[in-house]
Amino acid sequence: MESSMNRRNFLKAAVASGAVLVAGGALAGCAPNGGGKGGSASEGDAVVGTAPVNFTEETDVLILGTGIAGMSAAMDPVEAGHKVMLVDKLDRVGGESFIACGVMNVAGSKMQKDAGIEGDPETKWQAYAPILEKKGETDDMDYKHNVYVYQTEWADRVASDYGAVFQPITDYMDTGAPTSMLLPGNGIGDMQAVLTPLQKGLEEKGATYKLNLRATNFIVDGEGTPIGVRFNDEKNNKPVDIKAQKIIVATGGFSCNQEMVSAYLPSQQRLGPLTVHSMGEGHQMCRALGGVYTHMDMEANRMSDLAQVTVWGYFSPQVQVTPQGRRFIKEDQSHDSPDKAAELELGYWWTIFDDQTINGSQKWNVELNMKGSPDRLVGPCGSLDELAAAMDVPAGTLKETFEKYDAMVAAGEDTDFGKKLFLKSLAAPYYAMKHFPFRYKTHGGMKITTDSQLTDKDGNPIPNVYCCGSTVADSGSDLSPNAGSGLVSGKAVVEALKA
Numbered sequence: 001m002e003s004s005m006n007r008r009n010f011l012k013a014a015v016a017s018g019a020v021l022v023a024g025g026a027l028a029g030c031a032p033n034g035g036g037k038g039g040s041a042s043e044g045d046a047v048v049g050t051a052p053v054n055f056t057e058e059t060d061v062l063i064l065g066t067g068i069a070g071m072s073a074a075m076d077p078v079e080a081g082h083k084v085m086l087v088d089k090l091d092r093v094g095g096e097s098f099i100a101c102g103v104m105n106v107a108g109s110k111m112q113k114d115a116g117i118e119g120d121p122e123t124k125w126q127a128y129a130p131i132l133e134k135k136g137e138t139d140d141m142d143y144k145h146n147v148y149v150y151q152t153e154w155a156d157r158v159a160s161d162y163g164a165v166f167q168p169i170t171d172y173m174d175t176g177a178p179t180s181m182l183l184p185g186n187g188i189g190d191m192q193a194v195l196t197p198l199q200k201g202l203e204e205k206g207a208t209y210k211l212n213l214r215a216t217n218f219i220v221d222g223e224g225t226p227i228g229v230r231f232n233d234e235k236n237n238k239p240v241d242i243k244a245q246k247i248i249v250a251t252g253g254f255s256c257n258q259e260m261v262s263a264y265l266p267s268q269q270r271l272g273p274l275t276v277h278s279m280g281e282g283h284q285m286c287r288a289l290g291g292v293y294t295h296m297d298m299e300a301n302r303m304s305d306l307a308q309v310t311v312w313g314y315f316s317p318q319v320q321v322t323p324q325g326r327r328f329i330k331e332d333q334s335h336d337s338p339d340k341a342a343e344l345e346l347g348y349w350w351t352i353f354d355d356q357t358i359n360g361s362q363k364w365n366v367e368l369n370m371k372g373s374p375d376r377l378v379g380p381c382g383s384l385d386e387l388a389a390a391m392d393v394p395a396g397t398l399k400e401t402f403e404k405y406d407a408m409v410a411a412g413e414d415t416d417f418g419k420k421l422f423l424k425s426l427a428a429p430y431y432a433m434k435h436f437p438f439r440y441k442t443h444g445g446m447k448i449t450t451d452s453q454l455t456d457k458d459g460n461p462i463p464n465v466y467c468c469g470s471t472v473a474d475s476g477s478d479l480s481p482n483a484g485s486g487l488v489s490g491k492a493v494v495e496a497l498k499a
């Protein structure tokens, strides 16, 4: 089914979508519906802003986006000796992946096994699959399975073949923190320890990067088959056309695109975006080519604007409270608090912590946030009265909250919110950081085949175009599954290039 779009369908798609037609299949003279009403186009007619196609470069594999999905998608094609070009609209690589907290849920990686933590991805998948199936949020369990097990392969390969650095699990494995989580080099917030070696390793193996080029349209031949991509050079605003045998779309999610969020995820439309570049541009390009959106309304967690601070709860004890000083959530998670804060319309909330967090396994990140956001930090405070005054919450309420919390610690059970990890008391000096809830990721994206090829509305693969990462509904939109989904695309492209 490599090239099934007939010319009539293509003409419709091209006219409707703004896909760019390569010279030789010019549309001049072909009016919609074969002419007649509305008059026919003449030689030289053009849509303002669209220049004729002029390929200046050619590659085997063209990857749009240099986040974790795009870079992971490059691994197999580069290693197989193909010419791979990674292109990003920004003047830096890494996308949102680079600024992520860095929690990567992986089972059975070498790093875990070396630390004596048993587990293998297939067994974990068997336990996870029924939960996923029940949720009904996936179109393709085989794809999900591959993404799941490739996460482990990805972690092992980036560590051993690219020099990616993960935090030693021994730093936190005996503290009660989850050992299913891999963290980058210095811990939370150090994604450059993973992504910079990956970026450089790909380059050493022959991949090239092009920055400041924003993908705007697919370029199709006279049969409607995608054969390249048009970019806008963000430095001089001129078009750049790159020819490619295979194109992988890894442009991230759409959480920063207000119009798309309002249309597809209205539950989050009144919440500000935490980041600015996830504009759903790949989604729109793929749709213009005949691709189909799926699960666009799948609910995504909210996040604190101090995202990394919310992750501390997996690694040390904290107490999170409302602006009135009451606990409202279990603290051993990273998403429930922003979700609940948004639901309760709290406006903001606080994480209260002590030296256990400052000197714990994530001390590098704790120091970073305390120094980086002094306007959000109160403390050190020698007593709860002092802390309450610094936070501007009623001292009586805060003390009551701590009395109740300490009683539950003594009893060994959080009967209010079910906190399991680090159910421990805090002691002076106390500190607190203030958070605001934002939207920060989306799940919805392109419908694809099990090997990640973009499909049309009838489920037929659109030739030469593959999607991964947060551009795909089934990727999971987290770091490690997005990496796994990148591997799915990379492997598929290597297979396709053999044909």
Ligand SMILES: Cc1cc2nc3c(=O)[nH]c(=O)nc-3n(C[C@H](O)[C@H](O)[C@H](O)COP(=O)(O)OP(=O)(O)OC[C@H]3O[C@@H](n4cnc5c(N)ncnc54)[C@H](O)[C@@H]3O)c2cc1C
Residues within 6 Å of the ligand: 064, 065, 066, 067, 068, 069, 070, 087, 088, 089, 090, 093, 094, 095, 096, 097, 098, 099, 100, 101, 102, 103, 104, 213, 214, 215, 216, 250, 251, 252, 253, 274, 275, 277, 278, 279, 281, 282, 307, 440, 441, 468, 469, 470, 471, 477, 478, 479, 480, 482
């Ligand atoms: C603050 C924060 C913390 C997070 N923490 C975690 C965490 O701890 N664990 C976790 O699992 N997930 C976390 N996430 C989510 C995770 O970061 C994302 O799911 C993941 O990074 C998305 O990967 P991606 O490769 O699909 O997209 P991205 O990393 O966003 O990469 C997409 C790239 O495509 C480029 N691009 C977009 N449009 C175009 C275009 N038209 N032309 C060319 N290039 C384009 C972008 O510039 C970008 O570089 C966090 C997200 C945020 C914002």
